[in-house]
Amino acid sequence: MLRTSLIHLVLAQRNAALRIVGASIVGASRPRRALMSTTSTSTPPPKSAAPSASPGVDQLIASTSQLKKPDAVSTVPTMVRGDWVLFHPVYTPEEMRAVQVLHKDAKTISDKLAYGLVKFARYGFDVVSRYKHKEIPPASPMTVEELRKEGYLLDEKGWLNRILFLETIAGVPGMVAATLRHLTSLRLMRRDSGWIHTCLEEAENERMHLMTFMTLRDSSIWFRALILGAQGVFYNMFFLAYIISPRACHRFVGYLEEEAVLTYTRCIADLEAGKIPEWTDKPAPEIAIDYWRLPADAKLLDVIYAVRSDESTHRFVNHSFANLEVATDVNPFALREPDMHVKGGKIAFERSESENYVRESHAIMRQKKENSDA
Known part of the structure; x- marks a missing residue:
């Protein structure tokens, strides 16, 4: 295989x-096709043309x-915005900047094991990608190129390799969790209490991150082979682990998303400081403008802010899931999710907070129904 x-x-x-x-x-002077368009701007060759x-x-x-449509683009007309994907949050600029780098203390044995595995995986990934977050000497006279040569900064290619690899792995847990919970619901012939949809939304959201950054750079065959091997190992290991302890797996993902938030925070800091000059004024890909409802003149920086907000959402949701009874409790985020001022500044809901949040959601639903009936 x-x-x-x-x-x-x-x-x-x-x-x-x-x-x-x-x-x-065929024609080097042909206008570039818009990423979200399904209408070709080229003229098809005559039928009598010789076979190529x-x-x-x-x-x-x-x-x-x-x-x-082999590329990482939508297959729907440009007037349809976002209807081709599952639910996902769309953030205001204020929400995007409300995200904080947070960490949940590992207190139980399973939490410590999950956190240790994430730190080990991060260490291995840093070694493979040659990433070192070294503090730049104060008032350093070195140029960006010199800082990159000395290992203080990642260049554009280094950041893309790191992000692409991260997103190919990050899209696995949600799909595994959704698959197993789906099979459990079928096998036991009972409802899932809203977990499946949220897990699927998370998996697709991570995949859309990958599709977005793939528009910036295609990957070599060796990079794709590395992803193939890593995905094969990680999928099967996570599958078996979720069968044994879903709670520990959600905690693992929560810690994994903590690292993702940290990575994108550092990327944003470098970009805003002019340390990734290739991306300073780079326009946002159209697939990102459509997905996150960004302004037409959005830049790549806005996209990275949106991606970091998504990772903060996954951090909050999975840490909250790990605080619940995963076999019996209702998904508190099945009806609605807190805004980023909550998810960006709070690591998780405790179980009692999730219960209160569900109660509030039910009250809101009843109030809406009464208003519509009035």
Whole structure:
């Protein structure tokens, strides 16, 4: 199976290169297609044209089809905004800047084990990605290039590699949890109390982070092979762990999201300080503008703020889940979620707070029904 997957990676990498070559053959001066558009701006070749000798050109022509959309873009018309995804929060600028770097103390044995595994995984990832968060000497005269050479800063490629790898892993836990809870609901023939949807929303949200950053840079075959191996190991390990202890797994994800918030906070700080000059005025990808309802003139910095807010949401939700009885308690976020002023500045709801939050949600629902009936 691994051999087959690697063969597919090689073919995909070759076809990607052929599409680039094909683009220059078909017409280098053609306007670039809008990411969210399903209407081709190119003129199809005459039917009498000779068949292309390059499969890359054929794929390029086929990609203008309404059905064939290989890129990380939407397949719906531009007038439809966001209806192609599950629910996810949309933040105000004030909410995006309300996120704080927080940590939940590990008190129980399972919490300490979960936190230790996250720190171990982070250490290994830092070694592989050659990431070191070294404090820059005060009033340092070194340029950005010199700071990068000395290992004080990551360059654009380094940040993208780190983010892409992080998001390919972060999208696994929600899908595993949703799958197992779905199967449990079927097997026991009882309702799930709202957990499945929230877990699926989390998985898709992390996947959309990946789709967004994939518009900035394609990955090499070796990077894709690394992701293939890491995902295969992590998925199966998390699957088995969730069967044994769902609570510990949600705590693990909460700690994992703490690290994600920290990573994006450092990225934002570097970007705002001019230490990633390639991204200073880079426009936000259209897929991100559509997904997070960003202004049309949004920058990549706004996207990273939105992604960090999402990670803060996952941090809060999973730590709150770990405080519940995962087999019997209702998902307190099934009807609504707190805004980012709560999720960004508070690590989690304790079980009693979740119960009060559910009670408040029910009261709001009853009030809305009474108002609509009046």
